[in-house]
Amino acid sequence: MGSARQVIEIQDGLTSDMAREIVKTLKEAKLRKVQAAIQGDTVRVSSASKDELQGVIALLKQQDYGVELKFGNFRSN
Amino acid sequence: MPRLQRTHIEAYVFRRRSGRVEFLCLRRARDRSLGGVWQPVTGKSRVRETALAGAVREVREETGLSPRRWWALETITAYYDPAKDVVLMLPLFAAEAGAREAVQLSEEHDAHRWLPARAAGRLYLWRRSASASRPCAGRCSAAATSRARSRSRPSPPTRAAARSRSGDHDDRRRHGAVAAPEGGATMAGTSSFDVTTGVDFMEVHNAVDQATKEITQRYDFKGVKATLELSQKDKKITLAAPDEFKLKAMWDVLQGKLVRRGVPLKNLKPGTVEPPPWAAPAR
16 A cells, blocks of 8 residues: 655755855854854854854844754853 | 883863863762762873873763863872882873863763862862862963963963962973864964754654654554654655645644754755655546
């Protein structure tokens, strides 16, 4: 007996398009002193100023990239 | 004649938080030898493993941390174990962890604390541990000072450095900084974070299990061959049911379970429904 089927794809990690889109958003926002680097399926955002980084998170949360963004691996040197 | 053993290492992990230098103290689990004793990260380096690589591994195993900056301290610790008639010599390392990194203890320890050098020294069992954390406090506050030089007001670590300067602080300044054997290169004085996306497959697995259970118990699915299959490798969930309405009901159940387990639904992209072969247009 045949059956109806539906495949649900799970998005795990940013696609390169999403990563590029995020970098583009940051560039267009003209945030000075903020660098964004694509590292595989993540984007590493770095800056000398933590306030700027907080601004970046706030900005990215307003955007919709079709996936739930996760912010993590916070480091300060 | 006592044997000489050079397998053990000690790593003093510290972090800088609101201008203070805090050291990581671990308490040994009760069922272990020396249960209840507070200590820094300790361990043995393996055969053909350098002491630094061993220290990096032990810190990761015992605390889940992967510090990026490592220092080899200028002194080593030596002590005599009469039970085994062994003289042990331990290279000492200091490592800086991120201010907000969470510690994940192994089975070896049952508690941890971040404490200023002096308090950590009081907590450690051995005097050598207490004295070992002091030079690295001096060392890292020296690093903090050089970086904070532009600030007008002396920050707490600067004052700590001033205190420890009474000793041979200038010598300690010469502790060789060792390049972290792994982890990306970072610029001094920058902060960073990662933006990514993803789901916790453990939770997805649970949700699929729960949904399967609920569906098999549901009255309207009695005697119906309906399956949910998660393939973690392909990152796909495949739903199969005799007709599209059942499929829709299954997807609703699954969504409910996923939401309750905190899996972001945005990351799930339902594909098109393939109708069962008998519903396909006749040729």
